[in-house]
Amino acid sequence: MHELSVTESILEIAATHARENNASKVTQINLVIGRLSSIIDDSVQFYWEAISEGSICEGSKLSFTRTSAVLRCTDCQHEYQIEIELTPCPHCGSYQTQIIGGEEFYVESIVIEKDQENK
């Protein structure tokens, strides 16, 4: 769906940090994406190859870390992982919950190469 604009943002962030660190090349981008973020890894990967072409990130690898969706029951304070939305608390059966994990959506780090003479 909106993976194209997401992929463009990833490139912008990676390229900015690469330039700030005098990189000659970016070889890997490490992303952290929560399970509740509606992003398809394969789709981002597909756009990445096209969008990064000719940039400092050309040929780099995207690495996805998917974090679990974790809810906290607001009735009994139990914290639990979910696979599907709107799963009741396994401890007390309540549906009154708040999300405490799974909405992450950030560039964690990049791996760069730099020419040592430029140091």
Place this chain on the structure above:
Amino acid sequence: MMSSAKIAVVEKILSSNDRLAKITRDNLTARGVLGINLMASPGAGKTSFILETIKRTAGELNIGVIEGDTAPVTIDADKISAAGMPAVQINTGGDCHLDASMVADGISQLPLCNLDLLIVENVGNLICPAAWDLGTHINLLVASVPEGDDKPYKYPNIYRGLNVLVINKTDLQPYVQFNRDYFQKGVELLNPGLITFPVSCRTGEGFEAWIDWLKRQVIHK
């Protein structure tokens, strides 16, 4: 000689959108304009709802409208202009949602200092608009009775981020399978206490309460 290094970044992927959205929101706040991001599925009655709101606040509120569509049409903006309010049509070029830069561009074409309220009609879609902050103050969803009562369960992300919910087409309730209790239960689980206005753009039912609430929000801005 090349060396390799890992550089910590920890930057939100949509951070540049979020930064621009904050600038837009500060700009609207400084000028005393309330911004509403109006979302819905296609056909829920977004434009009809805006037109009815304009009609019922005539002489009291100046409302600017940004119309987002994926296709290069001006159907919705033309309707708003015909109702006497300034409108800008934004075509996303196939994109499934508006973003902060499109809205900032739209705002630059509106007479902001004359406005009390800015309504941004997002692209008809229950998935993608939920992820993008546009720089408005209020997230509003227009749900509608014929869409079915299971939508909160199927599109939880959009319901979670709402400040106000409108249920349109209540006049069709006798003709379709829409269990209001089941629908409301889903909403309550995702967004406890969410303020909700059942309305019908066709009969006008429920509009009084919505308009009262809206005016209070504008005054408090």
